Amino acid sequence: MFDLNIVLRSDISKCLYEQIYEYVRQEIREGKLLCEERLPSTRSLADFLQVSRSTVELAYEQLLSEGYIEARPYRGYFVCKLEELYQLPQATEEAVTLPHREEKKEYFVDFSPTAIDMSEFPFSVWKKINKNILSDSNSRLFSSGSAQGDYSLRETISRYLHSSRGVNCEPEQIVVGAGNDYLLMLLEKILGRHIPTAMENPTYKRAYQIFRSFAYPVKTVSMDENGMIVGQIEKDVKLVYVMPSRQYPTGTIMSVGRRSELLKWAGAEEDRYIIEDDYDSEFRYKGKPIPSLQAMDKHGKVIYMGTFSKAIAPAIRVSYMVLPKSLLRKYKEECAFYSTTVSRIDQKILEEFIKGGYFERYLNKMRKHYRGKHDLLLEELEPFRKNFEITGENAGLHILLTAKGSGMEKELIHSAENEGIKVYGLSESSIEGEADRKTIILGYGGLTEEEIIQGMERLKKAWLT
Amino acid sequence: MFDLNIVLRSDISKCLYEQIYEYVRQEIREGKLLCEERLPSTRSLADFLQVSRSTVELAYEQLLSEGYIEARPYRGYFVCKLEELYQLPQATEEAVTLPHREEKKEYFVDFSPTAIDMSEFPFSVWKKINKNILSDSNSRLFSSGSAQGDYSLRETISRYLHSSRGVNCEPEQIVVGAGNDYLLMLLEKILGRHIPTAMENPTYKRAYQIFRSFAYPVKTVSMDENGMIVGQIEKDVKLVYVMPSRQYPTGTIMSVGRRSELLKWAGAEEDRYIIEDDYDSEFRYKGKPIPSLQAMDKHGKVIYMGTFSKAIAPAIRVSYMVLPKSLLRKYKEECAFYSTTVSRIDQKILEEFIKGGYFERYLNKMRKHYRGKHDLLLEELEPFRKNFEITGENAGLHILLTAKGSGMEKELIHSAENEGIKVYGLSESSIEGEADRKTIILGYGGLTEEEIIQGMERLKKAWLT
Numbered sequence: 001m002f003d004l005n006i007v008l009r010s011d012i013s014k015c016l017y018e019q020i021y022e023y024v025r026q027e028i029r030e031g032k033l034l035c036e037e038r039l040p041s042t043r044s045l046a047d048f049l050q051v052s053r054s055t056v057e058l059a060y061e062q063l064l065s066e067g068y069i070e071a072r073p074y075r076g077y078f079v080c081k082l083e084e085l086y087q088l089p090q091a092t093e094e095a096v097t098l099p100h101r102e103e104k105k106e107y108f109v110d111f112s113p114t115a116i117d118m119s120e121f122p123f124s125v126w127k128k129i130n131k132n133i134l135s136d137s138n139s140r141l142f143s144s145g146s147a148q149g150d151y152s153l154r155e156t157i158s159r160y161l162h163s164s165r166g167v168n169c170e171p172e173q174i175v176v177g178a179g180n181d182y183l184l185m186l187l188e189k190i191l192g193r194h195i196p197t198a199m200e201n202p203t204y205k206r207a208y209q210i211f212r213s214f215a216y217p218v219k220t221v222s223m224d225e226n227g228m229i230v231g232q233i234e235k236d237v238k239l240v241y242v243m244p245s246r247q248y249p250t251g252t253i254m255s256v257g258r259r260s261e262l263l264k265w266a267g268a269e270e271d272r273y274i275i276e277d278d279y280d281s282e283f284r285y286k287g288k289p290i291p292s293l294q295a296m297d298k299h300g301k302v303i304y305m306g307t308f309s310k311a312i313a314p315a316i317r318v319s320y321m322v323l324p325k326s327l328l329r330k331y332k333e334e335c336a337f338y339s340t341t342v343s344r345i346d347q348k349i350l351e352e353f354i355k356g357g358y359f360e361r362y363l364n365k366m367r368k369h370y371r372g373k374h375d376l377l378l379e380e381l382e383p384f385r386k387n388f389e390i391t392g393e394n395a396g397l398h399i400l401l402t403a404k405g406s407g408m409e410k411e412l413i414h415s416a417e418n419e420g421i422k423v424y425g426l427s428e429s430s431i432e433g434e435a436d437r438k439t440i441i442l443g444y445g446g447l448t449e450e451e452i453i454q455g456m457e458r459l460k461k462a463w464l465t
Numbered sequence: 466m467f468d469l470n471i472v473l474r475s476d477i478s479k480c481l482y483e484q485i486y487e488y489v490r491q492e493i494r495e496g497k498l499l500c501e502e503r504l505p506s507t508r509s510l511a512d513f514l515q516v517s518r519s520t521v522e523l524a525y526e527q528l529l530s531e532g533y534i535e536a537r538p539y540r541g542y543f544v545c546k547l548e549e550l551y552q553l554p555q556a557t558e559e560a561v562t563l564p565h566r567e568e569k570k571e572y573f574v575d576f577s578p579t580a581i582d583m584s585e586f587p588f589s590v591w592k593k594i595n596k597n598i599l600s601d602s603n604s605r606l607f608s609s610g611s612a613q614g615d616y617s618l619r620e621t622i623s624r625y626l627h628s629s630r631g632v633n634c635e636p637e638q639i640v641v642g643a644g645n646d647y648l649l650m651l652l653e654k655i656l657g658r659h660i661p662t663a664m665e666n667p668t669y670k671r672a673y674q675i676f677r678s679f680a681y682p683v684k685t686v687s688m689d690e691n692g693m694i695v696g697q698i699e700k701d702v703k704l705v706y707v708m709p710s711r712q713y714p715t716g717t718i719m720s721v722g723r724r725s726e727l728l729k730w731a732g733a734e735e736d737r738y739i740i741e742d743d744y745d746s747e748f749r750y751k752g753k754p755i756p757s758l759q760a761m762d763k764h765g766k767v768i769y770m771g772t773f774s775k776a777i778a779p780a781i782r783v784s785y786m787v788l789p790k791s792l793l794r795k796y797k798e799e800c801a802f803y804s805t806t807v808s809r810i811d812q813k814i815l816e817e818f819i820k821g822g823y824f825e826r827y828l829n830k831m832r833k834h835y836r837g838k839h840d841l842l843l844e845e846l847e848p849f850r851k852n853f854e855i856t857g858e859n860a861g862l863h864i865l866l867t868a869k870g871s872g873m874e875k876e877l878i879h880s881a882e883n884e885g886i887k888v889y890g891l892s893e894s895s896i897e898g899e900a901d902r903k904t905i906i907l908g909y910g911g912l913t914e915e916e917i918i919q920g921m922e923r924l925k926k927a928w929l930t
């Protein structure tokens with residue numbers, strides 16, 4: 001009646017219907033059961049195989065739902081038209097060699113400007129908050145939350161920003177997201193496409209790469225010791241990206257005059273905006289923190305961005321942006337369907353960490369801690385002053401050395417490398433043109449005092465002898 | 466010699482230098498100290514105020530760094546040119562009324578198709594894993610991780626996908642991100658701009674909104690009981706978004722014939738790709754899970770996407786996509802600078818949850834649990850069969866009811882509402898044109914059996930009497 005060479009086995013883990021299903025599927029795939037061919041009825045196959053009819057039915061239903069066979073009323077099951085199924089030519093396995101992980105060279109000391117110090121982080125507090133939150137039977141926290149971030153966290157952030165940075169905002173204006181990169185992506189959706197953007201040069205390279213990947217035309221603007229020379233912003237620019245409190249990498253503080261010029265520039269046209277990236281405003285070792293640009297903004301022109309990745313830990317993927325009300329409306333209307341990228345549990349932990357005063361205490365501790373490293377590094381840099389100009393001190397986590405003489409960045413990096421020391425060139429942050437390439441960035445955030453001393457010892461050998 | 470009416474107070478918390486700083490800043494702002502005016506020397510002001518010279522120096526340095534004053538060598542400190550500073554017209558407070566939070570109407574029973582059941586979630590296991598991870602002195606976990614997600618988590622996901630969904634991939638091809646919405650944003654950066662995209666109609670509305678916000682031209686393609694009618698994909702389309710295992714919202718399974726047609730379509734041109742959104746493949750109550758489309762893909766045409774938000778909890782913001790190697794290369798070259806959006810701690814917890822076998826056990830439990838609700842709902846639907854066609858059963862977390870007679874979606878929703886029951890219209894998922902609007906979605910994932918019974922009781926009253 002039919003030719004099914006199927007042998008059911010009881011010694012394997014696959015249940016009977018699966019064995020039938022797989023056998024028939026294989027027969028179809030290999031063309032042994034032909035298109036339009038009628039399958040045995042469930043009853044006759046069940047008899048033949050000595051299994052219950054429902055077992056065969058289950059196998060047929062699976063084949064049916066995957067489209068291998070079709071049911072025709074009063075007639076039975078037929079093999080579907082699948083002629084194209086396995087005639088796809090076998091791909092010659094694409095010879096993509098996956099890019100190798102970059103070989104990490106081992107250095108004796110690495111003056112990385114992005115490394116931070118986690119040795120003082122109050123892990124025990126963090127764990128305790130974590131535990132309390134999870135054990136307070138907060139199964140509610142496992143549900144999906146507001147796209148903008150939980151309201152109570154936004155309230156906490158707005159209070160913190162007001163007291164520490166003078167930022168004026170309501171919790172409604174805050175959007176919480178998993179990192180600045182993500183928030184910039186979201187901002188692209190709010191602002192729109194092809195926005196001509198101005199950045200200082202050198203600048204924070206990742207932001208530059210992100211704007212480039214948006215296909216935003218990026219125009220560079222020169223800067224002097226007062227920050228971006230606002231008068232030189234090109235005519236068609238609609239968006240300016242600045243770090244007024246401490247420009248990365250130069251460490252320049254934008255003067256209050258320039259700030260007001262920049263706000264005036266933005267106020268002149270309705271669709272001009274400023275992104276203020278306040279990435280490490282927390283660490284200033286002399287005087288008070290510089291107030292934010294947003295605090296001076298009376299016209300809703302500043303998009304203020306900040307992150308907890310730097311002040312707490314890189315793994316804490318929580319950043320925030322404060323939208324002016326005109327953009328907030330656009331966000332609500334056009335982008336509010338994008339779900340939040342931060343889990344509610346992580347949001348709650350952070351909220352408690354701030355509300356409990358732990359964040360403030362930690363910041364104060366770290367400021368002192370980093371100041372110690374900063375002062376030590378400056379001391380160690382004394383002998384370098386005859387050959388280098390030293391800038392960018394008194395805040396942040398790095399210092400700049402600019403060769404006074406003929407020393408070139410590349411040679412300086414190379415001779416340091418010969419001593420086992422990794423330093424970074426300013427030109428890595430340049431986004432166009434040939435900079436003078438005489439400046440080295442020395443990051444100290446992630447180093448111990450011991451490492452700073454030993455590192456500088458070797459740099460002396462490399463650069464001063 | 467100079468006219469500074471400054472009175473220093475010791476009874477307030479502000480330290481002396483701050484009081485001096487604020488006083489001088491105020492004088493400048495109000496125009497009492499004029500542009501180019503010379504400030505008293507630090508020595509004379511210190512004498513005058515009876516404070517130490519370094520206190521005055523600190524105040525001046527703060528003013529200097531904020532750009533209110535400038536230092537001229539051998540001459541002293543001068544007020545900067547700030548004429549534009551406060552001439553900015555005071556903004557008439559923009560009368561933006563912040564959009565109100567949507568009023569949530571209270572329903573007796575809400576047949577939401579997106580709600581899930583967290584009552585069986587092994588909170589205690591989750592907490593224990595969490596605790597172990599934090600206490601294993603894993604301060605390393607607080608550092609920033611790979612942009613793609615930690616390798617060990619990607620290994621775990623690739624093994625899980627292979628065994629459960631037949632997905633063939635190396636961990637190198639997986640990109641982990643905080644939710645599908647984010648991964649789609651990232652994918653836009655990889656694929657490029659203005660990609661003409663085909664979607665079924667009706668479809669998953671959020672994905673549609675996201676493509677629209679990318680300004681991807683979205684073309685709809687008709688579907689029948691075998692899924693998308695591949696032959697009707699418009700000529701210029703480069704990207705097809707499908708949910709082959711169970712289309713949302715119709716519940717249609719794409720037949721193996723159509724799958725192979727679709728793969729053939731993609732194979733015909735180098736820049737054609739398919740997004741397979743395998744959003745709830747875990748819950749199938751009859752037969753085996755339908756294998757993924759990616760499993761059939763021999764030419765690197767399928768971008769496979771999945772999430773743990775549905776199978777574990779919405780708050781778990783972890784999704785993943787599997788990139789074909791050609792796109793992986795593009796990602797590595799052009800987009801790898803985007804930092805990861807998932808904290809390493811969350812990645813580690815998830816990894817242990819899967820590796821420990823808890824995920825599998827939880828899925829099996831939930832499948833059974835949801836199947837119970839599914840079967841109960843089908844039973845309760847029996848009396849509806851004379852007036853409605855019932856589809857989309859045997860998988861997922863919702864069932865569709867299509868009125869056979871004149872009943873219209875809007876009226877059905879309205880009469881249900883009068884009984885305190887919230888149901889959803891299929892047209893909410895329609896992306897263009899007037900659909901027939903006779904179909905209701907009944908989600909049951911988030912309901913108890915009690916609620917299902919009571920809800921159906923009321924729907925009977927609303928629709929059958």
